[in-house]
Amino acid sequence: xxxxxxxxxxxxxxxxxxxxxxxxxxxxxxxxxxxxxxxxxxxxxxxxxxxxxxxxxxxxxxxxxxxxxxxxxxxxxxxxxxxxxxxxxxxxxxxxxxxxxxxxxxxxxxxxxxxxxxxxxxxxxxxxxxxxxxxxxxxxxxxxxxxxxxxxxxxxxxxxxxxxxxxxxxxxxx
Numbered sequence: 001x002x003x004x005x006x007x008x009x010x011x012x013x014x015x016x017x018x019x020x021x022x023x024x025x026x027x028x029x030x031x032x033x034x035x036x037x038x039x040x041x042x043x044x045x046x047x048x049x050x051x052x053x054x055x056x057x058x059x060x061x062x063x064x065x066x067x068x069x070x071x072x073x074x075x076x077x078x079x080x081x082x083x084x085x086x087x088x089x090x091x092x093x094x095x096x097x098x099x100x101x102x103x104x105x106x107x108x109x110x111x112x113x114x115x116x117x118x119x120x121x122x123x124x125x126x127x128x129x130x131x132x133x134x135x136x137x138x139x140x141x142x143x144x145x146x147x148x149x150x151x152x153x154x155x156x157x158x159x160x161x162x163x164x165x166x167x168x169x170x171x172x173x174x
Contacts (some may be wrong), residue, residue: 002159022117025064025119025121025123026064026118026119026120027064027065027087027118027119027120028061028064028065028120028121028122028123029065029069029110029113029114029120029121029123030058030061030065030067030122030123030125031068031069031070031071031077031106031110031122031123031124031125032068032069032070032071032086032095032124032125032126033070033071033103033106033124033125033126034070034071034096034097034169035097035127035129036097037127037129038095038097038126038127039095039096039097041088041091041127042090042093042094042095044091044092044093045091045092046089051090051091054090054125055087055090057123057125058083058086059083060086061123062083066082066083066085067080067081067082067083067086068081068083068086069079069081070095071106071109071124077109077113103126103128103129103145103148103149104145104148104149104151104152106124106126107124107149107152107153108152110122110124111152111153111156111158111160112156114158116158118161123130126128129171
């Protein structure tokens with residue numbers, strides 16, 4: 001919670017004072033999760049608005065982030081690719097996976113490795129589909145998703161912004 005924002009995350013403009021200033025980050029850390037549900041977003045040799053948007057964001061901050069970290073299924077940081085190599089892999093369909101997404105673990109990895117005191121920010125590119133596996137996964141773990149995310153975010157006390165994709169991207173699967 002921050003006194004400058006409502007519970008829903010909206011800025012309270014009347015609360016702004018000299019202590020709350022917008023600042024550019026000193027560096028950006030890009031993370032991409034490449035679970036099975038992301039395969040459709042990174043289809044080989046198929047131009048999509050999603051790929052275009054991802055590349056526009058990465059390219060816009062290329063001076064602050066020369067590479068992209070690929071997150072593994074267990075949430076840890078896997079390979080680190082230069083931006084050009086990431087673009088090639090994204091466009092040629094090299095990110096093929098049947099693994100499940102463990103979003104809470106991924107967020108924990110990102111936040112643990114983020115130095116906000118030094119002006120670092122992180123960007124996670126994900127469909128945010130939490131796909132735990134096991135017999136009880138669909139009914140039990142999915143209902144715990146929000147609790148898991150809130151627990152991780154609350155533990156670190158850092159400002160988090162989650163921007164979700166809209167249904168506009170669903171057309172790429174047809």
